[in-house]
Amino acid sequence: MNTRIILASASPRRRELLTQIGLNYEVLPSRKEEASKALEPAELVAELSALKAEDIASSIEAPALIIGADTIVCHNGRILGKPQSEEEAAGMLALLQGDTHQVYTGVTMIQKSGNENREIHFAEMTEVEFGPMDESEIREYIATGEPMDKAGAYGIQGFAARYIVSVRGDYSNVVGLPVARLYGELKKLGVL
Numbered sequence: 594m595n596t597r598i599i600l601a602s603a604s605p606r607r608r609e610l611l612t613q614i615g616l617n618y619e620v621l622p623s624r625k626e627e628a629s630k631a632l633e634p635a636e637l638v639a640e641l642s643a644l645k646a647e648d649i650a651s652s653i654e655a656p657a658l659i660i661g662a663d664t665i666v667c668h669n670g671r672i673l674g675k676p677q678s679e680e681e682a683a684g685m686l687a688l689l690q691g692d693t694h695q696v697y698t699g700v701t702m703i704q705k706s707g708n709e710n711r712e713i714h715f716a717e718m719t720e721v722e723f724g725p726m727d728e729s730e731i732r733e734y735i736a737t738g739e740p741m742d743k744a745g746a747y748g749i750q751g752f753a754a755r756y757i758v759s760v761r762g763d764y765s766n767v768v769g770l771p772v773a774r775l776y777g778e779l780k781k782l783g784v785l
C-alpha cells in the first residue's frame with residue numbers, strides 16, 4: 594500500500610504544484626502561523642513549516658507522510674510576509690520594485706510509521722529581480738487583488754510577471770513549494 598501523503602496547507606498554489614509533479618495527496622490545512630521573528634529567514638520558514646506539519650501530524654494515524662510549508666520574501670535583510678492591508682502591500686511593492694530580493698520556502702516532512710516518527714526540514718532560496726514599477730502601476734496591481742494573500746505582496750505566476758526581470762533558482766520555490774527538492778527528499782525517504 595502506498596503511504597498517504599497529506600499536504601498541511603490551504604494554499605491553492607501548493608496543491609497545483611504537487612498535482613503538477615504527479616503526486617497523489619490529500620489536503621488538511623493547518624491554521625498555525627506564529628514563530629519567533631528573531632530567526633534567520635531559512636530558519637524562520639523551517640520553523641513555520643514545522644508548526645503547520647506538526648499541527649496536522651498529531652491528528653493523523655500512521656502510516657502517513659505530512660508536508661508543511663511556509664514562504665517569505667526577504668529584502669535587504671527585512672522579512673516580508675503577507676500584507677495586512679493594501680497600504681502595506683503598496684509599501685512592500687515600493688521596496689521590491691527595481692531591485693533584487695530573496696524568496697525562502699521552508700518545508701517540513703513528517704513520516705509517521707508504526708513505531709517512530711521521522712521529521713525532515715529544509716529551506717530553499719530563490720533570487721528574484723523586479724523591474725521598475727511606478728506608483729500608478731503599484732495601485733493598478735493592488736486593484737487586481739492578487740497581492741493580498743501572498744508573501745511580499747506579489748504573485749510571480751500572475752499579473753506580476755510583467756515586472757519580473759530574472760529568477761535565479763527554483764521558480765516553483767517562489768510560488769510556494771520547491772518541488773524538485775521535495776521530490777528528491779520523498780524518494781530518499783522511500784515514499785515514492
Ligand SMILES: Cc1cn([C@H]2C[C@H](O)[C@@H](COP(=O)(O)OP(=O)(O)OP(=O)(O)O)O2)c(=O)[nH]c1=O
Pocket residue numbers: 601602603604606607622623645662663664665666675696742743744745747748749750767768769
Ligand atoms: C512570492 C510569492 C508568494 N506566493 C504565495 C505562496 C504562499 O501561498 C503565500 C505565502 O503564505 P504562506 O503563509 O507561506 O502560505 P499560505 O498561508 O498561503 O498557506 P498555508 O499556510 O495554509 O500553507 O504566498 C505566491 O503565490 N507567489 C509568489 O510569487
